[in-house]
Amino acid sequence: MAAFKAAPPIPGSMQDRTFTALAEAGDDVTVAGWVHEVRDLGGIAFLILRDKAGKIQVKFEKDELDDELVETGLSVHRESVIRVSGSVEEEPRAPTGVEVTPDTLEVVAEADPELPLDPSGKVDAELSTRLDNRTLDLRKDEPKAIFEIRAAVLQAVREAFRDHGSTEINTPKIVATGTEGGTELFPITYFGQEAFMNQSPQLFKQLMVGSGLERVFEIGPIFRAEEHNTPRHLNEATSIDFESAFIDADGAMDVLEAVVTAAYEGVWENAQPELEALDRADDFTVPDGEFERIPYEEIIEMVNATGALDEQLVWGDDLPTEAEKALGEELGEHYFITNWPSEVKPFYIKDTDDDPAVSTGFDLMHPRLELVSGGQREHRYEKLIAGFEQQGLDPEAFEYYTKMFRYGMPPHAGWGLGAERLIMTMLDLDNIREAVIFPRDRQRLSP
């Protein structure tokens, strides 16, 4: 396997070390990291030292080395932190083709002999044990690779947004009203006032497309007090949000195609060792940049034709999970469902000009779940107010938002993409919690 990225050294005494992946035969090095494994074969013993970049073999020829050094190196508990200085020699049988003969060995932080999980990966652990002990869990190549890939995704997504002329914004997470009213919000006590944790930057990003910024993106936390407890729901998630003036739903889908494709490309280009660690390097496919766009009306017919459901779907129905699965088999990994019925979409989604029962709202689907929700937004003040009332929301409570629609709000469109859903589907993870370092669900509030 290729080495992981080796960070350049930061000057300063404690960083005066060579990453395992950079140690070459003939070098004198100091390596530091965790004791991955010790194998004592009698006259000779090996210690495998692990760092961010990979692993390196340290050789103890007992007759040749100082007794105390041998005793220290071979008695140290697994997962202790040590620092070793010595010379690097070629050794074809070693995992990286080289090994270190130690001159000095220092135990920097001794680990307890009993560990709550085994970072060598030899013993499997339950997900809950892994989440309770993420420090140890992320010493394993596979979970660590997920988070290196997650970082590569966010980097690629931001670059794609900037290539499309979007400005990064940050909007508040403490809010007076939820985006879609009072449901599914976590309440906060804010200096004696009632407030909530924001469930979506929707209204704020819309306010910004009416400003001189025109086209914006935000990657930040969202909070949903949903009582779901499934492998695909989180109560705190990372949302990738886009919104632009002067585009319609098709323009928003164009940008979304570019962003999702960029995410896959970024991982393919910058995270090959991580894909290998996850055994995904061979079947990882970068999308071709265009996803089919199929109106809801046709989707309903397609689902009914599959015979996957006991009862036929009718206009206005949401898609049950089995329908999504059946569609995935026909339509592949990514496809759009466009023109959802207006009644199932929130007030801020614009209806089509031809038929008020049909909206401009779209979803980007994956066979396992919905990845994105988007659409053109209602930018006409009177229609917006009417939409609030139709959904039983009080427009007065949202005056900070609606008022701006009286001062020249351009037509606009956008979407919100769940970062964890993107990573979960990209890497075919069983549980969305695998894509969050410290997930939050109904039971889990710590660490």
Added chain:
Amino acid sequence: MAAFKAAPPIPGSMQDRTFTALAEAGDDVTVAGWVHEVRDLGGIAFLILRDKAGKIQVKFEKDELDDELVETGLSVHRESVIRVSGSVEEEPRAPTGVEVTPDTLEVVAEADPELPLDPSGKVDAELSTRLDNRTLDLRKDEPKAIFEIRAAVLQAVREAFRDHGSTEINTPKIVATGTEGGTELFPITYFGQEAFMNQSPQLFKQLMVGSGLERVFEIGPIFRAEEHNTPRHLNEATSIDFESAFIDADGAMDVLEAVVTAAYEGVWENAQPELEALDRADDFTVPDGEFERIPYEEIIEMVNATGALDEQLVWGDDLPTEAEKALGEELGEHYFITNWPSEVKPFYIKDTDDDPAVSTGFDLMHPRLELVSGGQREHRYEKLIAGFEQQGLDPEAFEYYTKMFRYGMPPHAGWGLGAERLIMTMLDLDNIREAVIFPRDRQRLSP
């Protein structure tokens, strides 16, 4: 003034427009944006149209144009959204050297004649009015420039972190315990349990340097229920956090110097028009990449020698604002105060090896305020537990954190930089609220 960045067009009917800054003499264009100003001189009239990229003059020679087009163009209220198609001709007297003679003009979104603030910038508005109406406020060049610069800062900072081998992480904002105990936390109701909004990613980023990620950064919201109400405090802010295994306080300061310098460089290289809009292009200085590091003990002597304070400072005192100002006059824009007394620093800051009363904690100072707090962290389990107890905190409540220090926690160091403080000092803003689109303070919870 140079034009602002012109975004590339997104394909699709509504985006079929030319940005003002890209219109060249001889082109046939469609421009869309806001009515900035209309000047009717009798036989001839001018409409200035404004978009994300800048402004363009639309000329109405009344005898030559269709009466209805003239009537529509000259009666439309300021800040309405319009779309104009026409031919571009050279006109040296026009603001951008060209003007558009319209063939068609469409009012896309009419604005009310009465506006809560004047986006042309001719009439000043109070900060509170501006914050209530950010959509209109950010149509002005100056406030808009602040947020384009903010985006450039975040981009440059992330690149600098990646250049130093750091992995981007996201840690939870809903937590069971605060970083420094129960003070200054906003309480949440989380499925019937007591929880809080996190005041710092401190403990989580430390848990990650003990994992295989080793060196991490996070840019995300932090929440502080401080009752301060000053021009330099926010109750929701953006924190730029860094943490790395195997470095000491000096290594952490090295990275901080690189990151702050990169932020200034990124703005200088990518946001010249925005610096011009803020009238900062002439006096904007990129730091030389090294900030003086002065121990607290010497700082106390320096302050006392300035005579700026009525009473002499003694060891253990915090620095009053006047002291920070006096030091700024001697030490310039950025300097470190290192080796703070252990007693004023939190439990997770490591003491120096020589003297337990002196810590490895440092602050990066600016004459106007403290920008950064950092230090080497206590990585030894027993010392960490003792530190909790010394500060009157119950280590049991933090077991998810302390436990990991028993399984091989490397020496590590890091810091947290307030994004808004960086931008406020970089651009010499009067009030930190200028650096946040929708700030949160004791009074302000909306928009």
